[in-house]
Amino acid sequence: MNELTGDPRYTMGRDKEETDRLIQQSRLYDGLTRQLFNDAGIRSGMKVLDIGSGAGDVSLILAELVGPEGKVIGVDGNAEILETAGARAKEAGFANVEFLAGDARMLELAGDFDALVGRLVLMYMADPAAALKHLTQRLRPGGIVAFEETDFTIYRSSSRPDTPLMNKLAEWLLAVFERSGAHVAMGSDLYRTFVEAGLPEPVLHFEAPMGGSETWAGYPYIANSFRSLLPLLEEFGIVTAEEVDVNTLAERVRKEIVASKYPVVLAPHITARAKVAT
Numbered sequence: 001m002n003e004l005t006g007d008p009r010y011t012m013g014r015d016k017e018e019t020d021r022l023i024q025q026s027r028l029y030d031g032l033t034r035q036l037f038n039d040a041g042i043r044s045g046m047k048v049l050d051i052g053s054g055a056g057d058v059s060l061i062l063a064e065l066v067g068p069e070g071k072v073i074g075v076d077g078n079a080e081i082l083e084t085a086g087a088r089a090k091e092a093g094f095a096n097v098e099f100l101a102g103d104a105r106m107l108e109l110a111g112d113f114d115a116l117v118g119r120l121v122l123m124y125m126a127d128p129a130a131a132l133k134h135l136t137q138r139l140r141p142g143g144i145v146a147f148e149e150t151d152f153t154i155y156r157s158s159s160r161p162d163t164p165l166m167n168k169l170a171e172w173l174l175a176v177f178e179r180s181g182a183h184v185a186m187g188s189d190l191y192r193t194f195v196e197a198g199l200p201e202p203v204l205h206f207e208a209p210m211g212g213s214e215t216w217a218g219y220p221y222i223a224n225s226f227r228s229l230l231p232l233l234e235e236f237g238i239v240t241a242e243e244v245d246v247n248t249l250a251e252r253v254r255k256e257i258v259a260s261k262y263p264v265v266l267a268p269h270i271t272a273r274a275k276v277a278t
Helices: 016-040 057-066 081-092 128-138 150-159 164-180 187-196 220-233 246-260
Strands: 047-053 071-075 098-100 115-119 137-148 202-206 269-277
Touching: 016 057, 016 081, 016 115, 016 128, 016 137, 016 202, 016 220, 016 269, 047 128, 047 187, 057 071, 057 081, 057 098, 057 115, 057 164, 071 081, 081 098, 081 220, 115 128, 128 137, 150 164, 164 246, 187 202, 187 269, 220 246
Parallel strands: 047 071, 047 115, 071 098, 115 137
Antiparallel strands: 137 269, 202 269
16 A cells, blocks of 8 residues: 555556556557547547556557647656656657646646546545545536456356466455555446446446467466566565466466467456536
8 A cells, every 4th residue: 555645556566567567558448448539529629638647658559649739637646657657659740748747636737738537547546536526626617537447257257167367366455455455446436436436327337358369468468467466466575486487377278268268358348438517
């Protein structure tokens, strides 16, 4: 837990490998995120606040959608990762993106945003509804609220006798996120969070990447996720580095899934969108 804010610990760590994992994660989930923003009504010329912007993937989608007449402000508590985000925006040719280091709940931000968005950020806040209620004050009347979160609790019922490795990974994943204090069912809790924040009932959507082929990109993503989780897995006494053996994990998962002919379901992402009162 963060002693200053009461927030859960960020479970995945802050090193370069985690930054690379975030970028890899975006290749699997960006289609859903883009669809969320399109359905929510984010359009050219809008000014958008992206909280928990990380390596900048969500902000880059937004920069394209709002165009040169629009503006994207990405906020993240990790100043170092924002250097990567800024470099990526520059390399992509976007001059309409700005990144700020800090906690979006505490920064002095303008109140003229057309949209407030975030991906996998409310799950790390002590009181997501209170945070959302506060942040929506930065919106114009009729402003858009669009968030995307995961729900790890589906793994409680996903155990199969022919996938023992995946069964263990699911068990370890749930354990480390629960011990860190993160909201493991945040995706399913988005409905309640929006309503408790004083927003209208949101439109919801559920989607999860799946794969089972020899060359599926999910295998290295799983391994890299456990590479990021490993420090806390060991700190909490859940499993040792030797047991995880992250350097061979992708190949072991691939072999198990190909042999079982049962595809992996990656963490589902649930999206929620609504508009504040006009």
